[in-house]
Amino acid sequence: MITITESAAAQVKKMKEEEEDPNLKLRVGVKGGGCSGLSYGLGFDTEVEENDHKLEQNGLEVLVNKGDADVLEGVVIDYKQNMMGGGFTIDNPNAIANCGCGSSFKAATRTGTPEDC
DSSP: EEEHHHHHHHOOOOOHHHHTTTOOOEEEEEEEOSSEEEEEEEEEEEEETTEEEEEETTTTEEEEEGGHHHHHHTTTEEEEEETEEEEEEOTTTTTEEOOSSSSEEEEOOOOOOOOOO
């Protein structure tokens, strides 16, 4: 469904260690908002819900709500470091439009609720 690169997994594991909770899982989701209508959500969660897909990528437990699976199918999450710092990048083959800052998108199957950026 989704791919977490080794670089992204290493960064998430580092962040997870800082939280000092071995039960944390990475939750990847989509919500309405942003310039293009849908925004990505990345965060930690301890609860696996009934409507979650549970995956393992590069030693990480990853949770994806089944309702978001259609717009996250094929997504690649990476972490890139450069002279200005680092950050996660998301490459989504389902996005038909992206905002200039890259944090929101529109998919053919779901448009979301655009907000001013």
